[in-house]
Amino acid sequence: MVGQRKISGFLRTHSVHALVLLVGLFYVLTIHAGLPWGDDFAMYLMHARNLATGIPYSAIGYVFNPLQPEVGPPVYPPLFPAIIAPAIAVAGLNTTLLKGEVALCFLAALWMIDRCMRRRVPAPYAAAIVAILGFSPYCWQLRDNIVSDMPFLLVLFLTFHRIAEADQQQWKSAGNAVLVGVLIYLCFACRAVGIAVLPSLFAGELIRRRAWPRPGVWISGGVALIGIILQLLLLPGVTKYAHGVGGNGAVLGQHAREYLWSLRHDWFHLGGVIGWAALGMLGLLGLAGYFLAVRRDLSVVEIFAAVYAAMIALWAADQDLRFLLPLIPLWLMYASIAIVRLRGFGFPKISTTLTVAAAVIFLAGDVPYYLHAGYGATPGGTNDPGFIKTAYFVRASLPADATIIFSQPRLLSLVTNRKSSVYPLTAGADGVLRYCHQIGAAYVIAGDRAGDPFENDRRVLDPIIAAHPDRFELIFRTEGFRLYRITSQSGAS
Numbered sequence: 001m002v003g004q005r006k007i008s009g010f011l012r013t014h015s016v017h018a019l020v021l022l023v024g025l026f027y028v029l030t031i032h033a034g035l036p037w038g039d040d041f042a043m044y045l046m047h048a049r050n051l052a053t054g055i056p057y058s059a060i061g062y063v064f065n066p067l068q069p070e071v072g073p074p075v076y077p078p079l080f081p082a083i084i085a086p087a088i089a090v091a092g093l094n095t096t097l098l099k100g101e102v103a104l105c106f107l108a109a110l111w112m113i114d115r116c117m118r119r120r121v122p123a124p125y126a127a128a129i130v131a132i133l134g135f136s137p138y139c140w141q142l143r144d145n146i147v148s149d150m151p152f153l154l155v156l157f158l159t160f161h162r163i164a165e166a167d168q169q170q171w172k173s174a175g176n177a178v179l180v181g182v183l184i185y186l187c188f189a190c191r192a193v194g195i196a197v198l199p200s201l202f203a204g205e206l207i208r209r210r211a212w213p214r215p216g217v218w219i220s221g222g223v224a225l226i227g228i229i230l231q232l233l234l235l236p237g238v239t240k241y242a243h244g245v246g247g248n249g250a251v252l253g254q255h256a257r258e259y260l261w262s263l264r265h266d267w268f269h270l271g272g273v274i275g276w277a278a279l280g281m282l283g284l285l286g287l288a289g290y291f292l293a294v295r296r297d298l299s300v301v302e303i304f305a306a307v308y309a310a311m312i313a314l315w316a317a318d319q320d321l322r323f324l325l326p327l328i329p330l331w332l333m334y335a336s337i338a339i340v341r342l343r344g345f346g347f348p349k350i351s352t353t354l355t356v357a358a359a360v361i362f363l364a365g366d367v368p369y370y371l372h373a374g375y376g377a378t379p380g381g382t383n384d385p386g387f388i389k390t391a392y393f394v395r396a397s398l399p400a401d402a403t404i405i406f407s408q409p410r411l412l413s414l415v416t417n418r419k420s421s422v423y424p425l426t427a428g429a430d431g432v433l434r435y436c437h438q439i440g441a442a443y444v445i446a447g448d449r450a451g452d453p454f455e456n457d458r459r460v461l462d463p464i465i466a467a468h469p470d471r472f473e474l475i476f477r478t479e480g481f482r483l484y485r486i487t488s489q490s491g492a493s
Contacts, residue, residue: 016127016130017111019131020110020111020114022134023106023107023110024104026135027103031143033377034095034378034382034383035146035411036380037380038408039409040072040145041145041147042413043060043072043076044084044147045093045098045146046061047081048081048082048088049085051085052085052086052088057075060413061418061419062074062420063420063439065422065423065424067424067426075235076148077190077191078189078235079148079155080148080190084146093414102143102150103150105151106139106154109151109154112154112161113129113130113133113329114129115157116161116164117129117130117333117336120293120297122340125336125339128336128359129336132362133328133329136267137269137366137373138267138321144378149191149322149325153329155190156187156194156326159184159186159187160301162176163299166216167299171214171215171216177215177216177217177220177223178219178223180201181220181221181223181224185223185224188224188228188231189231193308200307201217201221202217202221204298204303207298208298208299252313263279263324267365268361268362268365269366269369270361281358281361282335285354285358286334288334289336289337290302293334305327309327339351339358382415384449384480389479390445390476390483391412391415395417400417401419403419403421404416404421404444404445405436405443405445406420406421406422406445407422407456407457409421409422421439423436423460425456429464429467432461436486443486444461444486445482445483446461446481446482446484447481449480465484470488472485472487473485473486
């Protein structure tokens with residue numbers, strides 16, 4: 001019996017390590033060079049390149065348009081650029097190496113998620129959560145984007161782990177309190193929405209203990225606040241995220257519909273009634289588990305989940321499933337809590353049935369996806385021949401101080417070292433020309449590529465160019481792209 005217990009303990013401890021290594025092998029074998037459309041990564045890369053070469057952090061070519069804040073603020077938080085800057089200093093913009101670095105952050109995040117999950121659910125459930133995340137087609141698709149989501153997952157769950165450790169020690173260790181404060185700041189330094197951890201910590205103290213926060217909590221809060229204030233003073237452009245905040249009933253309803261559709265389509269990969277039934281079942285289990293946790297095991301995690309969800313709901317810009325990524329492990333944990341409690345309440349058959357149903361749901365969506373997935377380099381972006389030719393023409397023919405209007409402004413700035421901005425979508429021809437005059441933009445690139453990145457070009461920009469041929473002179477054309485010179489800005493008011 002002792003030997004069996006040792007073997008069982010060994011398997012519980014090391015099975016997740018093997019699982020994480022298997023995920024890592026899968027990611028390494030499927031990483032390809034190049035950058036896709038979508039240009040969040042371009043801004044991180046420009047910041048990291050500045051850090052690597054000694055250029056001021058904020059001195060990038062992207063020109064922020066306050067009328068289109070969803071494209072991104074003038075600067076991004078500094079932690080992720082600082083993580084990838086050494087690789088850029090050594091190997092330049094080696095996208096394969098940089099994607100591998102992000103994948104390593106994801107593997108470390110999976111390991112840390114397992115440690116956090118084991119505090120709340122049995123080890124097999126924690127391992128299942130790691131497997132679902134590790135082999136999620138959605139997370140796998142993110143391998144082509146050099147963005148902060150995976151590092152944020154790592155820092156966030158490391159913070160949760162250290163807060164739990166501090167709770168066990170009754171916050172008596174000043175050193176651990178300082179470490180927690182540093183980690184809370186790093187959550188904010190990785191993604192601005194990470195600031196949600198700080199109020200969640202204090203709210204947890206007040207709600208759970210119905211008492212004034214303990215001294216250790218104040219130390220953590222003070223350390224985190226010092227870091228946050230210093231960053232805001234040094235990088236005030238991060239506050240431009242506030243331009244994208246706004247909430248009313250219509251906005252919240254639209255966000256709910258967008259996220260439900262994205263979860264069904266992009267996470268579960270199940271269509272029709274089956275997809276909605278799967279989403280409904282796991283959604284109800286997650287809600288049930290959340291309320292059970294609030295009643296019996298309330299921690300900073302439960303408060304963070306509510307605060308974070310409220311913050312992204314109030315973000316008025318277009319929603320993206322990756323905004324939900326920090327909540328998905330928690331959702332799976334709460335669903336597991338509900339299933340485990342059903343067994344404890346005397347319903348083992350129901351608990352087993354739900355466990356099997358959840359496994360079938362993920363296998364039914366993931367297996368067909370991987371069987372039909374493309375494993376070559378992602379088309380578009382820096383793998384698009386037309387864009388490569390356009391960028392070469394810009395570098396070779398346009399002035400070094402040129403400012404260009406383009407739907408993917410940060411990617412263009414990254415590859416051409418020219419200033420770039422996006423045009424306002426709802427201002428009409430006069431508004432677009434006025435904005436060009438305001439920022440000194442003398443060139444416009446219109447994209448003909450099918451798909452979301454250039455949908456607005458066809459819907460908004462092309463009609464303006466067609467209606468004002470005297471204002472837009474075609475100077476370069478290649479497959480998928482047209483480059484115009486704005487011939488006169490006089491009269492743009």
